[in-house]
Amino acid sequence: MFPYTCDALLYHLPIATGVLIAVNIVAFVAAVQEKIDVHSGWLLEYGTGLHPVQWLLSPFMHGGIEHLLGNMVFLWTFGLVTEGKLGWWRFLAVYLGIAVGQSALEQAIFPMIAPDVPFTLGASAAIFGLVAMACIWAPINQLSVLVIFMLRPFTFEVSVGVFAALYVGLDIVYCFIFGTGAIGSATHLMGAAMGAAAGLVLLKLGVVECEDYDLLSVLSGTYGSDKRKKREEENYSKQRVEQVADQALEAQRKFAAYLKIGQPQQALLTLQRARHRNLRLDPDRGELLELISGLQKEKLWADSAPVMAELLKRFPEGSHTVRIKLAQVCLVELSQPQRAFDLVDAIRSVQLPPQLAAARDKVRAVAQRQLSEGEVEIDDAAW
Structure with a gap:
């Protein structure tokens, strides 16, 4: 499933989102053409200590074209929502904060949990942070989603909250089923937790305008800016x-x-x-x-x-x-x-x-x- 747009009210253009997508693409192409050595900081390695450079660079590297394209579609859609409410520099700070913070925790903790995993890479954790933030700020806004089933495309509308719950729920299930083998799902959940925390803090501080359609208002039954x-x-x-x-x-x-x-x-x-x-x-x-x-x-x-x-x-x-x-x-x-x-x-x-x-x-x-x-x-x- 590929979410490609959302009807949430936006206040800023997706400048930083576009730049992040461009950087991810350039890094991937450079790696494929061997212009850069992916082993020089572009992989989040397990069991070799803490490496801050890897915390920053590994979220910009992907393992294949499918990995890259999937992440970039999600980055565009949920970056559009979150940057649209934050503005480019706040969004960039939050995105990099989630990416670096999650990578640091992962590199510190996961070698003990999954000693057989050599490394991870990709922007998925940071993007799941954006998904969680969008869920906090615009849970009942509608996403337009493209689905390709048996080579046949079709689209449907679903709320941000339901979509986020589906993906987070699947990752929780994977973690229960596969345990330490579900490293990818665990990193997603870490990113989502950080994004949810950041989203709540920014909401409480009044940094973002959610028109009274945020998750707290929805859960309390007082949502809606009609009044x-x-x-x-x-x-x-x-x-x-x-x-x-x-x-x-x-x-x-x-x-x-x-x-x-x-x-x-x-x-x-x-x-x-x-x-x-x-x-x-x-x-x-x-x-x-x-x-x-x-x-x-x-x-x-x-x-x-x-x-x-x-x-x-x-x-x-x-x-x-x-x-x-x-x-x-x-x-x-x-x-x-x-x-x-x-x-x-x-x-x-x-x-x-x-x-x-x-x-x-x-x-x-x-x-x-x-x-x-x-x-x-x-x-x-x-x-």
């Missing part, structure tokens, strides 16, 4: 509402100030930015008229068009002058005869003062003529 998240979301929502209200008031103040000092472009830009940020900024009718007037005084006809459209939408009553002016802008400045025609056609039966009525009829006639001549509308629905 905490709900409180945090409520607090955040309240703060966000207050923040947005403050920002909207500030935008309103700037908008009014720009209008007052005769800078309609800046006022319009303030309005656009506020709405882009989803801030509620709704100028009243007088402010919209003042903005339109200021923009048109500076001959910013196209900029004034959406403001006039907004005024017509929000304050349709008594806005016939703005409607006709917008129709003129559509006809002359925006090359939108159809839109100009629609604007004035909507008030063709309305009784207007003679000057406005004449302007309306002129716009309608010119727009109708352009449309009959095949004038193409060059804009879409956007102002």
Whole structure:
């Protein structure tokens, strides 16, 4: 079985995990090509005393390609979870601490238990430490596991806790069945014990964030961050509402100030930015008229068009002058005869003062003529 990903929430990229995998691969290739002498510190030898160099180097050496690939798959998956919560330098310190510490204990104790074993090697013990840590921090998160059975691959989902319990349980069974012959299983269990201890300590110290889904919370029945998240979301929502209200008031103040000092472009830009940020900024009718007037005084006809459209939408009553002016802008400045025609056609039966009525009829006639001549509308629905 090859676990290849986990849905645990991660806070850091797997930088050190990638580096460790690369170092393991490079060391293996170098050994195969006889670039390094594996007997010079790369094997954890039994019965020759204590050798700190071997404690550090032997976890980076593997006995074959299958051994290497299996360990690297596990290192990737569980390194992803643990480094994702620790960060690269803490993760690297914990990983090397487990690897070196387990190797030291093994070299000190195991020669008395298994005198016929010449040496061991590999990253399995350190990786089992990561498995145990992942079990402490994310026991009910789901692993995606690839299984190859009779050359047929298939995948399934299983919790980190169940997966860890399966592997640790198998090693316990092997130790009971084979006794001193189960050296590999014993080293796995040593690494898992160290990882579990490190995981608990780091959890208690608050070094890692487990979103209340850690093993202690699960066992106590209080697991799950739903309530905490709900409180945090409520607090955040309240703060966000207050923040947005403050920002909207500030935008309103700037908008009014720009209008007052005769800078309609800046006022319009303030309005656009506020709405882009989803801030509620709704100028009243007088402010919209003042903005339109200021923009048109500076001959910013196209900029004034959406403001006039907004005024017509929000304050349709008594806005016939703005409607006709917008129709003129559509006809002359925006090359939108159809839109100009629609604007004035909507008030063709309305009784207007003679000057406005004449302007309306002129716009309608010119727009109708352009449309009959095949004038193409060059804009879409956007102002």
